[in-house]
Amino acid sequence: MDEFRALHLPGTPLLLPNAWEFGVGAFLAEQGFRALGTTSLGVSAAAGEPDGAPSTRDITVALARRLARLDVLVSVDIADGFSADPAAVADLAAELADAGAVGVNLEDGRADGSLAPVDIQAALVQAVKERVPSLFVNARTDTHWSGDHSVETAEKRVKAYAAAGADGAFVPGLADPADVERIVGLGLPVNLLFLPGKVTFAGLAELGVARVSLGSLPYRVALRAAAETASAVRDGGELPLDPPSYADVVALLP
Template sequence: MTSFAALHVPGKPLLLPNVWEFGFAAALAAAGYPAVGTTSLGVSAAAGLADGAPASRAATVALTRALAPLDVLVSVDIADGFSVDPGEVADLVAELAEAGAVGVNLEDGRADGTLAPVEVQRALIAAVRSSSPGVFLNARTDTHWLGAGPVSLAVERALAYRDAGADGVFVPGLADPGEVAEVVAAVEVPLNVLFLPGRGTPAGLAELGVARVSLGSTPYRVALAAALATVDAAREGTSLPLPPPSYAEVAGLLPPPR
């Protein structure tokens, strides 16, 4: 199997679907997708928790272990690491690697809408890099996601995280072609952006040198919309919004009974 790092090719980006449960990941693996990511929003919501809440750590690890048998590479969204302690975050990534994860996303956005101090985030990245050198560490900066500053701030943070040991950088919300190209040229490691419907296509992002395009929580939110529309269709006696796979097809994706 191709290594996860090798899938990050500037100009030929990895399209990374994000999952929150086993069935969707199994369907993607069966369809030939080489890698999946998890979505902290979907995993947290499925567990009845706030997005990225420290209590969702256990659900994140459990999902990673469940996905390990699939023929697909797994990168895990660990939000802010569920801790401010570098040792605890490093231990989490080591646990995820032992469970089968080949990559993690670690973000500098905090629950209160602020950005972590750069040196605090660098310490977390350095600790993870030291403990799990084989894990693809994707350092996310939320400068654009939180509207915290100009593209120069994203570049500044991305370079700091790269120098601390990150293998790639993720700037969700980055969409302006000129800004995307500026970050690509500056960081010199694979750039990951978030797919934003109506704000550019993977082909267009490829031309700018992007190496990874994540779907984030979009599949989870679309699944919620489709489920609600299905219930509405049943109530109103109208056609289903989408033809679903059969029961047998879904059952066939699942592990055999133990």
């Protein structure tokens, strides 16, 4: 975890692209990215399952094991831990660490759009850290996805997760500079989601953010690129991108 933690520099943030399958991860690694995350939406959609559903637990572990073969550091999006039982979530964390992952994202958002009670979520964070102290736990609070949009609520939750042992704080949806600075001021390395048209990488760096995630954006862009490629061929238009060759992709594989 020390190497991964060292990449979280406030003001010089780690840009963490998110992969949903091995080929994408291998291609990103070849482009020089030192660390990769996974995206629960991409992993779930690729498997034909609901986002973050317990049915994607084993798929998530298998992907982490494959990505860990690459010369990159891997942080895994485990949604809400796929369980409400602290022991089960700690078991998952241990399995991921054994697979080669160096970090996890653990979120307090629930499938119905609510937030887990803060004490219950803190217990999950604590259970993971007690079981696998070396794992970088990025504690995600979904205040700004739940409709709360309250920086005060986000601050309360980040403090609670920090007290439970979290190594970093992730507040997706946070963008207002004053609010960002307030969360950064709590002392944990802060991870924010890149929001096209709302934030810039350079701007987040100036605010002291330590990590910027792309989340499901690469997966969603890939969907659009696939559709536009098919449409261009059908309609006689130009291909939207210059893709790697067949041989280039084969060369990425074991």
